[in-house]
Amino acid sequence: MTDAHPSRPDLPPASAIGAFGWLRRNLFSSPFNIALTGLASYLLYLTVPHVLHWALLDATWSGDSREACQANGGACWVFIRANFEQFMYGFYPEAQRWRVDTALLLLILGAAPLFVRTVPNKFKVRWGLGLLLVYPLVAFVLFKGDLFGLRAVDTSRWGGLLLTLVIAGVGMTAALPLGILLALGRRSQMPAIQTLCMTFIELWRGVPLITVLFMSSVMLPLFLPVGVNFDKLLRALIGVTLFQSAYMAEVVRGGLQAIPKGQFEAAAALGLGYWKTMALIVLPQALKLVIPGIVNTFIALFKDTSLVLIIGLFDLMNTVHNATTNPAWLGFSTEGYVFAAAVYWLFCFGMSRYSQNLEKRLHTGHKR
Amino acid sequence: MNGRTLTTTLVTAVLLAAASGARAGTTLNTIKERGYVKCGVSDGLPGFSYTDEKGKFSGIDVDVCRAVAAAVFGDSTKVKFTPLTAKERFTALQTGEIDVLSRNSTWTSSRDSALGLNFTGVTYYDGQGFLVNKKLGVKSAKALDGATVCVQAGTTTELNLSDYFRAGKMKYTPITYDKSDESAKALEAGRCDVLTSDQSQLYAQRIKLAKPGDYIVLPEVISKEPLGPMVRHGDDDWFDIVKWTLFVMVDAEELGINSKNVEDMKKSTNPDVKRILGVEGDKGKDFGLANDWMAVVIKQVGNYGEIFDRNVGKGSDLQIERGLNALWSQGGLQYAPPVR
Structure with missing residues (x-):
């Protein structure tokens, strides 16, 4: 069979279209690609069945103790189910967990208008800024309590995904404005401000986050007077925010440098002062340009929150680790870490998709 | 000067500066005013301190904290647990972030002196041991000549192992792992004949294996x-309370008093029992505590044997033998001075 369409000479031969054509074009187009395809299939053949058997086919889904898992050879997802609440809330008192749920619900309701396309942009900006100012306070009161008749819940009891989100959320919302200010400061004409910002950025960028956390938790208390302790979570939050703001500053500075000189001159010609030039002309363009960089930093920050386990804060990662040391559930660390990885991936992938969506809407790629 | 010495020197220097500000004799008052004991525990160690699905702390180290709270307040729940990593633990105690550190810390001379801290006793006599497959037919570590040994990298465990085999003129091949999970898997897969670690941890490792029954601890x-709890230098009254809380629990086991029979035992004619339960004498006043504080500790937390069994012994998943931790009268090392 040489010609698949004797009656339609205008159509390509069958071997070039359809599934067969796709395979040929993408997987078997040259001897080298054929070899690669073969190798990849072999590797998949080696791993996929094992993973499938472990994670799904031989896995245990029901039951409430380790005994339930002993019969099957696969993963013991019962471990995740039994500890799920702990993974989400940490040691947050059970009777008070509705407060965390309420805060999450408020966030979803509050942020919803920002994601609706028909809402005018001007309103979105005002609403967003208002949310940024009001929501952290509301969430703090709900989590911490001790006000309006809510029972006090010490920060040492916050844990699990809740704590991960608190650290990541505070880190992101505080590091971005701080980073913008630092970036502007570093490009400032005033030597004092420029030196100050540069020193700050280079200092914080030059040390690993793990050292910052370690200093905040182990060394700092030694320098304070005996008996004076301030909250461990607060110390970690400050550390993470300052650290990330230095990175953010450099990302934003990259965007500022990409703005042509003409834009500054045009703003000056219009009679705009420094702050108005920055706020109305330069930053909107610069920030749009560096969305990938900002989101990259956000994603790195989100994953870096797991480092707080070295200072004994029980974020998602440490809560999972802690659950694996319960003698009733010894030996299921693989399941625990797979679950933690999945949760981290879900959040990071979500952020990445949102940023792509944002870029598309703002046309920052200039359609190249 | 290596990194560790440097750290120790630094910490000591800072401490000397801080020590001048330490207030002697007021720890108990501070705690009473605050309304709860602040106790540092481990960030997750099977049998010693861990949390269950509900986030409730359990373990030997945790029970020591509860006992101290029972001694001070007559209520074992008046305690706040602070999970600490190995690196933070001493700083937390030195700076007053916690009142007691009960976090499986080995009692060594340097920790007892240079750190500015005091060990108050021994809650658990641990030691490095070996876990082997029964199939090997090995009954004693002396028969391990030529064995392949799984060991955790960079720990004193590695050092002890080498010393032991050299002293016995035996050969061995070490395989090092970074995580305890990995070494357990290696033993199971037959990569090594023996797994070495602290005994209390070997029992936890054994549970992780598919067939725990096939393996024995030599x-x-x-x-x-x-391993024992620690307090700061400079407040001997508080030191006494923590020390005697532990002694009382050991004495109680020796005298046959436990959490269930403590009320009945108050009617006992044995003068030792009468004293410890506060029926006779005023043993509370000496410590600045309620007169029946010892009875309350036993009633709310239990005697040493109960604590051991419930957390690591027969009544737990770990199934650790009493061994060195049996009472002195039963061939072990647990011995407490009399209440008198």
Whole structure:
């Protein structure tokens, strides 16, 4: 069979279209690609069945103790189910967990208008800024309590995904404005401000986050007077925010440098002062340009929150680790870490998709 | 000067500066005013301190904290647990972030002196041991000549292992792992014949294996790892309270008093029992505590044997033998001075 369409000479031969054509074009187009395809299939053949058997086919889904898992050879997802609440809330008192749920619900309701396309942009900006100012306070009161008749819940009891989100959320919302200010400061004409910002950025960028956390938790208390302790979570939050703001500053500075000189001159010609030039002309363009960089930093920050386990804060990662040391559930660390990885991936992938969506809407790629 | 010495020197220097500000004799008052004891525990160690699905702390180290709270307040729940990593633990105690550190720390001379801290006793006599497959037919560590040994990298465990085999003129091949999970998997896969670690941890490792029954912990202990609670230098009254809380629990086991029979035992004619339960004498006043504080500790937390069984012994998943931790009268090392 040489010609698949004797009656339609205008159509390509069958071997070039359809599934067969796709395979040929993408997987078997040259001897080298054929070899690669073969190798990849072999590797998949080696791993996929094992993973499938472990994670799904031989896995245990029901039951409430380790005994339930002993019969099957696969993963013991019962471990995740039994500890799920702990993974989400940490040691947050059970009777008070509705407060965390309420805060999450408020966030979803509050942020919803920002994601609706028909809402005018001007309103979105005002609403967003208002949310940024009001929501952290509301969430703090709900989590911490001790006000309006809510029972006090010490920060040492916050844990699990809740704590991960608190650290990541505070880190992101505080590091971005701080980073913008630092970036502007570093490009400032005033030597004092420029030196100050540069020193700050280079200092914080030059040390690993793990050292910052370690200093905040182990060394700092030694320098304070005996008996004076301030909250461990607060110390970690400050550390993470300052650290990330230095990175953010450099990302934003990259965007500022990409703005042509003409834009500054045009703003000056219009009679705009420094702050108005920055706020109305330069930053909107610069920030749009560096969305990938900002989101990259956000994603790195989100994953870096797991480092707080070295200072004994029980974020998602440490809560999972802690659950694996319960003698009733010894030996299921693989399941625990797979679950933690999945949760981290879900959040990071979500952020990445949102940023792509944002870029598309703002046309920052200039359609190249 | 290596990194560790440098750290120790630094910490000591800072401490000397801080020590001048330490207030002697007021720890108990501070705690009473605050309304709860602040106790540092481990960030997750099977049998010693861990949390269950509901986030409730359990373990030997945790029970020591509860006992101290029962001694001070007559209520074992008046305690706040602070999970600490190995690196933070001493700083937390030195700076007053916690009142007691009960976190499986080995009692060594340097920790008892240079750190500015005091060990108050031994809650658990641990030591490095060996876990082997029954199939090997090995009954003693002396028969391990030529064995392949799985060991955790960069720990004193590695050092002790080498010393032990050299002293016995035996050969071995070490395989090092970074995580305890990995070494357990290696033993199971037959990569090594023996797994070495602190005995208390070997029992936890054994549970992780698919067939725990096929493996045994050899009787030999090749290092001394006495674990105990710690307090700061400079407040002997508080030191006494924590120390005697532990002694009382050991004495109670020796006298046959436990959490269930403590009320009945108050009617006992044995003068030792009468004193410890506060029926006779005023043993509370000496410590600045309620007169029946010892009875309350036993009633709310239990005697030493109960604590051991419930957390690591027969009544737990770990199934650790009493061994060195049996009472002195039963061939172990647990011995407490009399209440008198």
